[in-house]
Amino acid sequence: MEYRHTPVLPAEVTKYLSLHPGSTIVDCTLGGAGHAKRIADSIAPTGTLVGIDQDDAALDAAAATLRLGRQITTIILKKGNFGDLDAVLAEAGIAYADGFLFDLGVSSPQLDQAERGFSYHDDAPLDMRMDPAGGAMSAADVVNTYSESELARIIGEYGEERWASRIAAFIVAARGRRPLQTTSDLVSVIKDAIPASARRSGPHPARRTFQALRIEVNGELEVLERGLRQAVRWLTTGGRVVVISYHSLEDRLVKKVFAELASGCECPPGLPMCTCGREPVVRIVTKRPVVPTTEEIERNPRSRSAKLRAAERV
Numbered sequence: 001m002e003y004r005h006t007p008v009l010p011a012e013v014t015k016y017l018s019l020h021p022g023s024t025i026v027d028c029t030l031g032g033a034g035h036a037k038r039i040a041d042s043i044a045p046t047g048t049l050v051g052i053d054q055d056d057a058a059l060d061a062a063a064a065t066l067r068l069g070r071q072i073t074t075i076i077l078k079k080g081n082f083g084d085l086d087a088v089l090a091e092a093g094i095a096y097a098d099g100f101l102f103d104l105g106v107s108s109p110q111l112d113q114a115e116r117g118f119s120y121h122d123d124a125p126l127d128m129r130m131d132p133a134g135g136a137m138s139a140a141d142v143v144n145t146y147s148e149s150e151l152a153r154i155i156g157e158y159g160e161e162r163w164a165s166r167i168a169a170f171i172v173a174a175r176g177r178r179p180l181q182t183t184s185d186l187v188s189v190i191k192d193a194i195p196a197s198a199r200r201s202g203p204h205p206a207r208r209t210f211q212a213l214r215i216e217v218n219g220e221l222e223v224l225e226r227g228l229r230q231a232v233r234w235l236t237t238g239g240r241v242v243v244i245s246y247h248s249l250e251d252r253l254v255k256k257v258f259a260e261l262a263s264g265c266e267c268p269p270g271l272p273m274c275t276c277g278r279e280p281v282v283r284i285v286t287k288r289p290v291v292p293t294t295e296e297i298e299r300n301p302r303s304r305s306a307k308l309r310a311a312e313r314v
């Protein structure tokens with residue numbers, strides 16, 4: 001299948017990564033190599049690009065894209081989770097990096113491949129694992145085994161869904177009759193749970209619950225925090241971490257981790273001298289998140305919720 005994904009904020013990624021010929025850059029979310037291709041060109045001829053993804057289809061597509069005439073840049077592709085960045089980079093054999101890119105979430109082909117179970121528009125098994133071979137639990141396991149209160153918490157917290165408790169109660173009642181196996185099974189339970197008046201406006205009624213389940217199945221927030229903290233340890237002074245997130249929970253987490261790494265002393269106010277000895281690790285480059293222009297959103301509607309933040313190693 002052709003792998004089509006339009007990179008989001010491409011010029012801004014190049015600018016905020018502050019790319020130079022010879023740089024060593026790690027693209028932690030390679031996808032179809034839309035960003036990686038531009039990075040490889042900007043760091044040629046002596047640069048090194050490490051591309052990581054946990055999805056085999058993405059790695060195959062990226063390998064095909066990057067092979068085209070870019071042999072002058074060293075390219076190392078690794079299957080792995082950016083939550084395990086230390087191990088993946090050690091295996092890649094690099095000693096440091098001048099930049100990291102995290103372009104979070106799923107790619108267009110992952111959303112469009114109905115059988116992956118990410119989309120509420122298609123009927124498919126309730127899977128949602130970004131690494132289907134990885135053996136982690138699927139969305140079906142979550143909806144059929146979690147308690148009602150756990151489901152309500154996940155849907156409320158990760159989906160920011162105001163009808164979370166009702167949806168959880170309806171899921172538990174429905175699975176008592178028959179386990180939920182497909183995306184359509186889940187969509188119809190969600191539609192029953194949300195009152196018709198609330199369903200009439202706004203996005204698809206299943207959008208928030210699907211987002212919540214995807215975050216839970218893939219442990220997205222935990223791995224993001226782990227990945228960011230590991231990335232800054234590999235950065236050279238002046239090296240940058242650039243993150244593009246697509247929903248408020250991720251963006252809030254990125255902002256919080258950057259702020260913590262940029263803050264120095266954590267002693268309680270009023271102490272005569274610092275006792276914690278903490279030094280800032282990064283400088284925040286984007287005081288406010290960078291967002292796509294209206295032209296980009298028109299051209300690529302999937303960019304509409306994107307927020308880019310960057311921090312520089314000090």
Ligand SMILES: C[S@@+](CC[C@H](N)C(=O)[O-])C[C@H]1O[C@@H](n2cnc3c(N)ncnc32)[C@H](O)[C@@H]1O
Nearest residue numbers: 007029031032033034035053054055081082103
């Ligand atoms: C939005 S797409 C990236 C698109 C890419 N920047 C491009 O321009 O083609 C996100 C990619 O990151 C991968 N991904 C998401 N979370 C990951 C994780 N924790 N570890 C490794 N890869 C991950 C997904 O499989 C997907 O291919």
